[in-house]
Amino acid sequence: MSSNNIIQSSQNKKHNNHLPKINYKEFEKVIKSRRSIRFFTKEVIPKIVIKNSLNNALLAPNSSNLQVWEIYWVKNLNKKKKLIEACLSQPAASTAKELFVFVARPDNWKRNNKLMLDHIKKNNLNSKLFNYYSKITKIVYSQGFLNLFGYIKKILVIIIGLFRVIPREPTSFSDMKIWSQKSIALACQNFMLSMRAYGYDTCPMEGMDSLKVKKILNLPSRAQISMVIGAGRRDKKKGVTGDQIRFDNNLFIKIV
């Protein structure tokens, strides 16, 4: 995502041509037929469908392109059994042909920032971009030992914010959690829609024991479980369990 207008270069006309013509009706079918599926059949999901859906997930936009995300495809039977238990053994997990854990990794931002700098140097990208990842991100995402730098930023933001606009977050690890959880959620939605487009279905589960899930995946405590997503072929008899209930859109969509 653009947290600054730095990612600008005029050399890239190639990216702006060749926009494909899209039959939007096919897309509408995807978005409208996606439902959270509670029961799956035993049908195997083709490997190519999983691979493409995972790759599509990582095409989601993400904050400062720092890609602080991870997806675990849990195939090991013992781990899978434990993961189903961690999902409270709900049928959306126990009947899922495959289980995926979507994880936010705010703790990985420094590693990825370095990868970005390496990429910029290697490809001789523009100096504004280099400046962004060598200076700006380090101020924005560092919180310092015991969050001390975060506190200093918070105070400065309040003072400077009296006189001009200024990005208010992140100034704590709590903010970093939200920051990274937003990006991985965008990837989750890409994944779920992709599965649907290929004829398969999903169920996102948040009601689970996140601590147990971290243990199963050997994740450090700073890693953040976003959701477990079960996937498979929709059980046509009981996969969907009712109307898609949405309250009046006027409650949520406001024109101001």
Place this chain on the structure above:
Amino acid sequence: MSSNNIIQSSQNKKHNNHLPKINYKEFEKVIKSRRSIRFFTKEVIPKIVIKNSLNNALLAPNSSNLQVWEIYWVKNLNKKKKLIEACLSQPAASTAKELFVFVARPDNWKRNNKLMLDHIKKNNLNSKLFNYYSKITKIVYSQGFLNLFGYIKKILVIIIGLFRVIPREPTSFSDMKIWSQKSIALACQNFMLSMRAYGYDTCPMEGMDSLKVKKILNLPSRAQISMVIGAGRRDKKKGVTGDQIRFDNNLFIKIV
């Protein structure tokens, strides 16, 4: 999302038939041609495109279907001017034909829970569902005065968690922020992909002054700005500013 396997009923066969045949190649075009666009043309977005994209946004899955989200379409010129400033006047905001603010409303869960109970009663839905929204959600999402109930839950969760699996969150308003931000992010991705499917483009912006944005929209302090999304027709010369940089997928996709 299913935080429990309660939303089950066998009366709903109709939802499981009529799965449309989908040309996945059209979907792949959408997902692959979506980029964060930094410059838009002056072309007007047809109202039907905006309306459909907003409606599609709200078809995203969301936690316990509590729909703790809001989308502000900022049309008032004075508000729009201020919103562009709050987005640090970056071109993705200043050239956007339309600006939308995606907001998480964890503070609205009780209102929506009541709407859900009303809906269940009115439509005579099954008793498990009624039980979920009359008992379970009230335990899960209430944090109490000064978070006291949250603290009690946190201690109980630690103790019970020694013996069995148990959902660990939310036990604080901080958890509620993450909880609601995940759901609105899913909606954001639906919106951005929809715009693309209809031939238009978007740029999600998180680097903005969230406090100013709240003031512009008259939002209470507990409302959480997820992102501002600029939309319009992609400027073919400078809309996209470079390759879509993604590090090696093996860094992020793990098979365990």
